Each structure stands twice: as C-alpha cells, then as structure tokens.
Amino acid sequence: MPKLTIDGREVEVPAGTNLIEAARRLGIEVPYYCYHPGLSIAGQCRLCMVDVGNSPRPQIACNTLAADGMVVRTETPKVLETRQSVMEFHLINHPLDCPVCDQAGECWLQIYYMKHGLYEPRMVDEKVHKPKAVPLGPHVILDAERCILCSRCVRFCDEITGTGELGIFQRGDHSEIGLFPGKELANPYSANVVDICPVGALTDRDFRFAVRVWYLETAKSVCPGCSRGCNIEVHYNLRRPHHNQGHRVARLKPRENPEVNQWWICDAGRYGGKFVDDASRLLFPTRGRENAAREVGWDEMVPLVAARLRDYRPDEIGVLASPRMANEDLFVLKRLVEHLGIANVDFRVPPGRPGDEDRILIKADKNPNTRGAELIGLAPRAGGLDARGMLRAARERRLKGLWVFHHDLLASAWPGSEIREALRALDWFIFQGSNANGISPDADVLLPSATWVEREGTFTNFEGRVQRFWKAVEPPGASLSDWEILARIGDALGLGAVPGRAEDSFKSLAAGVPAFAGLSYRELGDFGKEAATA
Amino acid sequence: MSRPAAVQFTAGELALVRRLQALYPDKRAALLPVLQLVQDTFGYISLEAEEYVAGLFDLPPAHVHEVVTFYTLFFQEPKGRHVVSVCHNLTCHLEGAPTVLAHLRMRLGVDVGATTADGRVTLLAVECLCACEMAPMLQVDDRYEGNLTPAKIDRILEGLE
Numbered sequence: 001m002p003k004l005t006i007d008g009r010e011v012e013v014p015a016g017t018n019l020i021e022a023a024r025r026l027g028i029e030v031p032y033y034c035y036h037p038g039l040s041i042a043g044q045c046r047l048c049m050v051d052v053g054n055s056p057r058p059q060i061a062c063n064t065l066a067a068d069g070m071v072v073r074t075e076t077p078k079v080l081e082t083r084q085s086v087m088e089f090h091l092i093n094h095p096l097d098c099p100v101c102d103q104a105g106e107c108w109l110q111i112y113y114m115k116h117g118l119y120e121p122r123m124v125d126e127k128v129h130k131p132k133a134v135p136l137g138p139h140v141i142l143d144a145e146r147c148i149l150c151s152r153c154v155r156f157c158d159e160i161t162g163t164g165e166l167g168i169f170q171r172g173d174h175s176e177i178g179l180f181p182g183k184e185l186a187n188p189y190s191a192n193v194v195d196i197c198p199v200g201a202l203t204d205r206d207f208r209f210a211v212r213v214w215y216l217e218t219a220k221s222v223c224p225g226c227s228r229g230c231n232i233e234v235h236y237n238l239r240r241p242h243h244n245q246g247h248r249v250a251r252l253k254p255r256e257n258p259e260v261n262q263w264w265i266c267d268a269g270r271y272g273g274k275f276v277d278d279a280s281r282l283l284f285p286t287r288g289r290e291n292a293a294r295e296v297g298w299d300e301m302v303p304l305v306a307a308r309l310r311d312y313r314p315d316e317i318g319v320l321a322s323p324r325m326a327n328e329d330l331f332v333l334k335r336l337v338e339h340l341g342i343a344n345v346d347f348r349v350p351p352g353r354p355g356d357e358d359r360i361l362i363k364a365d366k367n368p369n370t371r372g373a374e375l376i377g378l379a380p381r382a383g384g385l386d387a388r389g390m391l392r393a394a395r396e397r398r399l400k401g402l403w404v405f406h407h408d409l410l411a412s413a414w415p416g417s418e419i420r421e422a423l424r425a426l427d428w429f430i431f432q433g434s435n436a437n438g439i440s441p442d443a444d445v446l447l448p449s450a451t452w453v454e455r456e457g458t459f460t461n462f463e464g465r466v467q468r469f470w471k472a473v474e475p476p477g478a479s480l481s482d483w484e485i486l487a488r489i490g491d492a493l494g495l496g497a498v499p500g501r502a503e504d505s506f507k508s509l510a511a512g513v514p515a516f517a518g519l520s521y522r523e524l525g526d527f528g529k530e531a532a533t534a
Numbered sequence: 535m536s537r538p539a540a541v542q543f544t545a546g547e548l549a550l551v552r553r554l555q556a557l558y559p560d561k562r563a564a565l566l567p568v569l570q571l572v573q574d575t576f577g578y579i580s581l582e583a584e585e586y587v588a589g590l591f592d593l594p595p596a597h598v599h600e601v602v603t604f605y606t607l608f609f610q611e612p613k614g615r616h617v618v619s620v621c622h623n624l625t626c627h628l629e630g631a632p633t634v635l636a637h638l639r640m641r642l643g644v645d646v647g648a649t650t651a652d653g654r655v656t657l658l659a660v661e662c663l664c665a666c667e668m669a670p671m672l673q674v675d676d677r678y679e680g681n682l683t684p685a686k687i688d689r690i691l692e693g694l695e
Contacts, residue, residue: 158594164593169604179596
C-alpha cells in the first residue's frame with residue numbers, strides 16, 4: 001500500500017486511490033466538480049489541482065493516483081491561485097441568477113466561490129446565452145446557462161444506466177449538455193442526475209420552487225418502494241408550513257450505502273412517498289361505514305377491537321398482515337395471534353400486475369419487508385388458511401371476522417367480485433393502514449397507521465439486511481405506529497410485556513426470533529446488518 | 535453528391551465502414567471518417583443519418599450528435615452544390631475580407647451561413663485557411679482562390695454550375 005505525505009502528514013492508502021480520496025482520509029478537502037466516486041474520471045473541471053512533488057505546475061488530484069513517497073501540497077499559493085482562476089473561468093458565462101435558482105443553498109458554485117473564488121470580476125463582455133428551463137424528461141429540467149460542463153450527468157447515463165441519453169453538443173463556450181433532438185431523459189433512474197449535478201443546471205421538476213433548501217431538515221431513512229431497501233434521506237419542511245401546499249415531506253434523496261444502493265435510487269422510489277401528505281390519509285379511528293361512519297378515540301376503539309377478537313372463535317378470525325409493515329409491527333402481531341390462537345394468518349397477496357425489475361436496483365417485489373415477514377413468521381400457522389383461503393372461507397360464512405393491514409385487495413391479482421363478496425359476507429372487517437384504498441370503505445372499523453416517515457422501525461430487505469429508518473415528522477390526526485396500535489389491543493387482551501417504544505419490540509424480536517439474534521438498534525447503525533438468514 | 539432521403543449505405547459502403555472500424559483498437563475512433571463518408575454520400579448529415587451511424591457503432595445517438603455538432607465542417611442542413619468559404623481571419627481581414635464578404639452577400643443574395651434559393655451556393659465565413667500569402671482569399675469546394683477583387687469573385691461565381 002502506497003504511503004504518501006499530504007500537507008506534511010503521512011497517510012497510507014490502498015493502491016489505486018486517487019489524491020482526492022487520499023486527502024479525504026486525512027480530513028483534507030480538495031474541491032472538485034466533475035469527480036464522482038461512482039463514475040469514471042473525466043478531468044473536466046480542473047478545480048482539484050494540487051502540487052505534487054517538484055512538478056513545475058499543479059496536477060489534477062482526481063486523475064493522479066497515490067504513489068509511495070509522493071509529497072502532495074493542497075494549499076500552496078500556486079494551488080490557491082489556480083483554484084481562483086478556475087473558478088473565474090467556470091463563472092464567466094454563469095447568469096448569477098441565484099435568487100431564482102432552485103439550487104441556491106446547496107450549490108457548489110456558491111460554496112466554492114466563497115471558499116476558493118472571491119476574485120474581483122473582470123467579465124465585461126456580453127455573456128453567452130443558452131437554453132433555459134428546458135424539460136429533459138418527466139423529472140428533470142435543464143438550464144444550460146448554469147451548466148459548468150462537468151459531464152457527471154452524461155457519464156451517469158453512459159455508465160450507470162447504460163442509456164446514453166445525454167451528450168455535450170457544440171464546442172468552446174457554446175458547449176451545452178442536451179439530448180439527441182426528439183429524445184427524452186426518461187430512464188428509471190433519471191433524477192439521479194439532479195443529485196449529482198453540482199450546480200443549478202439540472203433541477204428536479206417535482207421539487208422545483210416547492211421550498212427553499214435551507215428550510216429543510218433531514219432524517220435518515222430507507223425507501224419502502226421495493227424489497228431492495230435503498231438508503232435514503234427524507235427532507236422535510238416544518239419551518240415554512242405555508243410553502244409547498246402544506247406538504248411536510250419535500251423530497252427523498254439517496255443516502256450512500258455501498259452495500260445496498262451506492263449513491264443512487266430509482267425514480268419510482270424517489271417520487272413514491274407522496275402518500276404521506278396525501279388527502280387519502282386515515283386520520284382517526286372510525287366505526288361504521290359511509291354515512292354511519294363515526295370517528296372515535298382510541299380509548300373507545302381499543303376495547304371494541306379487543307372484544308371482537310375475544311368474542312369470536314380463533315378459527316372464525318383471519319389476520320392478513322402486510323409486508324409493508326416494519327419488523328417491530330410484525331413481531332407484536334405475531335405474538336398477538338399466537339396469544340389468541342389464531343391460525344389463519346398470512347401476509348402474501350399477489351399484485352395485480354407483476355412488478356418491474358432490473359439489474360441495477362429495482363426489485364419486482366414492491367414491498368420493503370417481505371423477508372422480515374417470512375423470517376418473523378406471519379405465514380399460516382398449523383391448520384390455518386392462507387390469504388385466498390380466508391376470502392373463500394368468508395364467502396362460505398366459515399370465517400366471520402377479518403383484520404387486513406394495508407393491502408388493497410382490489411389491486412391484487414384476484415378477481416374483484418370474489419373479494420367484494422367475501423368482505424360483504426363478514427360479520428366484521430377491520431382495516432388498518434395509513435391511507436384509504438379500494439377496500440377500506442368496506443371496513444366497519446378503520447385503524448389509522450403512521451407512515452414510515454412518522455415513526456421509527458426497521459425493514460429487512462430481500463438479502464436479509466435489517467435496516468433502520470428514523471422519524472422525520474409527527475403522525476397526523478390520531479394515527480399511531482402499527483406496533484403501538486397492536487400493543488394497545490394486546491394489552492387489553494392480556495398479552496403482557498407490550499413494547500413502549502419501537503426499540504422495545506425490536507429487542508424482544510432479537511430475543512425471540514433466531515434470525516434476528518444479536519441485533520440491536522445500536523448494532524444496526526446507519527447502514528444496517530444482515531440477519532442470520534441461513 | 536446527393537443521394538436522397540432514406541439513409542442507408544450500399545453493401546460496398548458498408549464494407550468500407552467495417553474496414554475503417556477495424557483500423558482502430560476502439561471502433562468508435564472510426565466515427566469521423568464514417569461521418570465524412572455520410573456527408574460525401576448524402577450531402578449533409580441529417581438527424582436520421584446520425585441515428586443510422588449510431589447503429590453502425592452501437593453508440594447512443596447523442597454521442598454521434600456530439601461529434602457532428604463539434605465540427606463546423608459537418609453540415610447538419612442540406613448544403614448548396616458549391617460551398618464558398620471566405621477567410622475572415624487577421625491577414626485576410628486587413629487585406630479586405632469584409633469587402634469580399636459584402637460583395638458575395640450582394641451577388642448571391644444570402645447571408646453568411648445560408649444557401650441560395652436555387653441550391654447553388656452555400657456562403658460561409660471561416661478562420662485562417664493557411665494561405666495568408668494570397669489574402670484576401672476564399673475556398674470554393676476543394677480549391678483555393680486568392681488575391682480577390684470584385685471582378686475576380688464574379689468570374690469565380692460564373693464558373694459555378
């Protein structure tokens with residue numbers, strides 16, 4: 001492993017490490033625009049210049065590999081002057097429209113101008129004008145005047161998605177990024193180019209002008225859009241509630257996890273969180289259907305549900321859990337059905353349309369926690385019915401009560417008439433979920449759940465990796481985490497040892513299910529750990 | 535010079551493309567000569583032609599478009615039967631290039647970058663063509679003409695079909 005000296009400090013790095021990454025290990029920040037650890041080296045922006053050994057002029061750090069005995073200096077007067085000149089070049093034709101630019105506040109032109117620029121502008125000529133506010137596809141919009149031609153977006157489309165939509169056209173100071181005429185940027189990962197664009201050239205059509213980024217706060221999370229479990233950040237806005245039509249969740253951004261999603265997320269996941277602030281949210285526990293529907297408090301609702309579960313024989317009750325529920329929820333539910341002796345338990349419902357899948361991130365299973373439900377054991381117990389069996393039994397009046405979590409059965413692969421008939425034949429139908437859906441109007445009891453950004457918990461991805469998500473915003477109305485609703489009902493039924501926090505449930509899960517043995521919130525950290533799935 | 539509409543090489547031209555591609559470790563390097571072949575064959579490089587060439591190189595069309603837009607000698611619109619390129623760099627400028635250009639604009643009735651309505655001549659202004667000794671000069675198709683005067687320009691134009 002090469003050992004080198006950077007700004008007078010020695011560091012040993014793996015062979016093949018470039019000088020930007022080597023300096024990073026010492027906490028030394030070399031500025032750059034075009035370099036990205038997930039993409040090929042372009043050497044396009046010339047900002048990462050450092051002095052190397054006795055070389056008469058600075059070298060670009062991104063394309064210089066660390067070598068044994070190398071002496072690197074990142075802050076010499078020559079380096080600082082070079083950076084300043086490079087910044088001046090980058091900004092020559094820049095429109096300086098920060099007040100109306102969505103990137104303002106997270107723009108690397110602003111950040112690096114303050115750090116490395118601060119020159120007296122000398123530009124007296126008319127600036128070169130280029131296309132502005134050009135939609136490139138469903139999610140991305142281009143302002144070519146703000147572009148510094150770092151080519152990250154071009155390389156992303158060439159190297160990560162392999163779709164090659166973008167190019168740099170014309171030449172010299174007329175160069176601009178764009179699409180082949182008549183084509184659009186519509187690959188399933190297109191909005192990642194917005195994340196990697198260091199300036200305001202590529203912005204997000206969904207987020208644009210919704211809220212200024214300095215009003216946003218961040219919570220670490222995991223995407224619930226499929227079984228991959230990409231690590232994400234939830235950016236939410238509580239400080240300017242009148243912005244963005246009162247939507248609290250402003251955007252979802254990828255969070256780097258080399259083991260799961262690297263630096264990327266798919267567009268479906270990025271824009272898949274809209275249900276959180278949607279008008280279809282269930283806000284209060286509700287009894288009765290349609291005009292007879294009446295919102296009640298949990299103090300009235302919990303005994304009602306408990307009575308139903310107690311008053312019917314276990315074989316007359318079906319429980320349809322959801323692979324959208326967190327491990328913490330599923331474990332309390334499993335304890336509850338075991339406590340009551342209910343054998344008709346399932347979580348699998350085939351989707352109406354098979355999910356799309358690719359070799360990058362997207363998985364066909366659009367549920368975040370199928371593996372968790374399998375490991376915890378929410379399949380039919382001995383002699384119990386599976387999901388479709390429960391519906392058949394309901395139609396035949398053998399099953400009297402059904403408790404469905406989250407599923408929209410009408411969006412399943414099963415015939416709608418079969419489902420409707422089954423639901424109508426029941427004595428009671430409890431629907432527990434965050435949003436109204438196709439079947440929720442048929443329920444005579446609605447239990448409103450918090451969404452994943454309104455609570456903490458864990459999902460187990462398709463590889464058996466258990467990953468934490470954190471609370472960003474409060475649950476609306478009287479909605480509660482699924483585990484908490486279950487704990488209250490369990491308490492009323494004498495379940496004992498009900499969790500007071502999500503972490504309590506996870507602790508008993510780790511103690512009770514061998515696959516989770518040895519795991520804890522602390523152990524999982526920010527990036528998750530594999531469950532023992534062997 | 536101009537074979538119309540549908541962009542499709544003949545078997546012989548395709549064989550030439552394969553031969554050019556085989557000359558380089560990365561066949562993408564043959565993009566320039568193949569684009570020249572397109573321009574020689576079809577008169578200019580249409581978007582359709584760019585997509586056709588992209589297919590021959592297994593490249594996204596955007597990357598062919600990058601090359602075509604980079605070089606000013608690739609024509610993205612149909613050009614005239616003759617191309618008149620007037621040098622307006624330093625030496626020619628001092629020796630009267632503005633007068634040459636003004637005379638040509640008047641005689642042809644088109645501006646720089648445009649083609650006469652009858653499709654006879656495309657007029658361009660270009661940088662140094664390395665013939666300062668005959669300034670002011672222009673290039674008509676593959677031929678240099680220098681020491682230009684209005685009378686000489688008229689004679690040159692009369693010679694163009």
